[in-house]
Amino acid sequence: MKLLLPIILALLIAGCSDSKPKRKYDAKALLQSKCESCHNLDMPPKTYPDEKAPPMMAVTFHVRDFMKVENPSEKRQRFIDFVVDYALDPSADKSFCDKKSLEDYGLMPSQKGKVTPEELEAIAAYMYDHYDPEKFMKLMQEQARLAALPPYKRVLEQKNCLSCHSIDKDKLAPSFKHIAQRYGSDRSGEIMKSIKNGSRGKWKNFKLLMPPFKDLDDKEVKAVTEWILKQGEKQ
Ligand code: HEC
Ligand code: HEC
Numbered sequence: 001m002k003l004l005l006p007i008i009l010a011l012l013i014a015g016c017s018d019s020k021p022k023r024k025y026d027a028k029a030l031l032q033s034k035c036e037s038c039h040n041l042d043m044p045p046k047t048y049p050d051e052k053a054p055p056m057m058a059v060t061f062h063v064r065d066f067m068k069v070e071n072p073s074e075k076r077q078r079f080i081d082f083v084v085d086y087a088l089d090p091s092a093d094k095s096f097c098d099k100k101s102l103e104d105y106g107l108m109p110s111q112k113g114k115v116t117p118e119e120l121e122a123i124a125a126y127m128y129d130h131y132d133p134e135k136f137m138k139l140m141q142e143q144a145r146l147a148a149l150p151p152y153k154r155v156l157e158q159k160n161c162l163s164c165h166s167i168d169k170d171k172l173a174p175s176f177k178h179i180a181q182r183y184g185s186d187r188s189g190e191i192m193k194s195i196k197n198g199s200r201g202k203w204k205n206f207k208l209l210m211p212p213f214k215d216l217d218d219k220e221v222k223a224v225t226e227w228i229l230k231q232g233e234k235q
Contacts, residue, residue: 031056054105087110146158177232188225196214196216
């Protein structure tokens with residue numbers, strides 16, 4: 001068993017690289033330029049009161065669930081065929097949307113002339129692979145895990161602070177202990193400012209600069225600053 005596993009893996013990897021078709025299109029960019037004006041593309045999706053169309057994740061999950069296929073291995077191709085056909089030639093008969101949603105949104109206008117069948121094929125394949133129910137589950141679990149962490153820990157993880165800093169050894173960046181000892185809690189405002197706006201040239205021995213983390217909110221910056229200051233008290 002121990003011997004077999006590497007062989008199987010090697011075969012799998014070789015198989016992949018051999019059979020992988022060359023991607024002609026950047027499907028994600030196509031989806032954004034051709035479909036995002038009406039369909040929200042986020043996962044999990046954002047919905048709006050006056051949205052023009054259901055979010056793409058909802059569309060994909062819905063079509064996936066309601067499409068009947070005898071053989072599960074045909075599902076992906078059938079999905080692609082459906083989306084290509086629907087986008088060029090939509091009709092209430094073909095739609096998997098319930099009546100009420102069809103009335104609310106109105107039928108999707110044909111995208112003929114705005115997108116080619118080949119581009120649509122790439123878009124549909126991307127939709128099928130990207131809006132994957134299992135991937136979605138994992139994403140939600142990961143979000144729940146991050147949400148349950150203490151704020152300072154979430155910041156450290158999400159922003160990879162520890163890829164440059166360590167707690168008590170100077171690496172690519174000054175250690176958090178070192179930083180805490182230099183400023184102390186009286187000057188916590190300076191620390192917070194540097195985290196938000198980035199920092200360069202304040203630490204002579206470090207050539208790197210620290211990027212700004214502007215998207216952190218004040219609570220998060222405060223939490224991670226308090227945590228940094230605590231590292232200075234440790235022996
Ligand atoms: C002008 C707005 C608009 C654009 C652009 C648009 N859609 Fe739609 N789409 C809609 C609306 C509205 C619906 C819901 C009503 C319906 O199903 O026809 C919809 C529904 C769909 C459905 C679901 C059909 C069903 O049976 O449930 C698919 C698949 C779809 N769109 C694919 C696409 C793709 C792929 C693109 C980009 C190439 C795209 N749409 C661009 C408005 C749009
Ligand atoms: C790409 C590497 C990198 C990452 C990622 C990084 N830092 Fe830094 N950090 C640095 C460097 C380099 C310095 C020293 C900059 C200087 O000389 O002014 C620094 C300095 C600091 C300082 C001291 C600033 C000052 O005013 O003296 C604090 C506080 C800090 N980092 C916190 C963080 C926090 C919190 C995170 C994660 C949200 C983080 N850093 C992520 C590289 C990084």
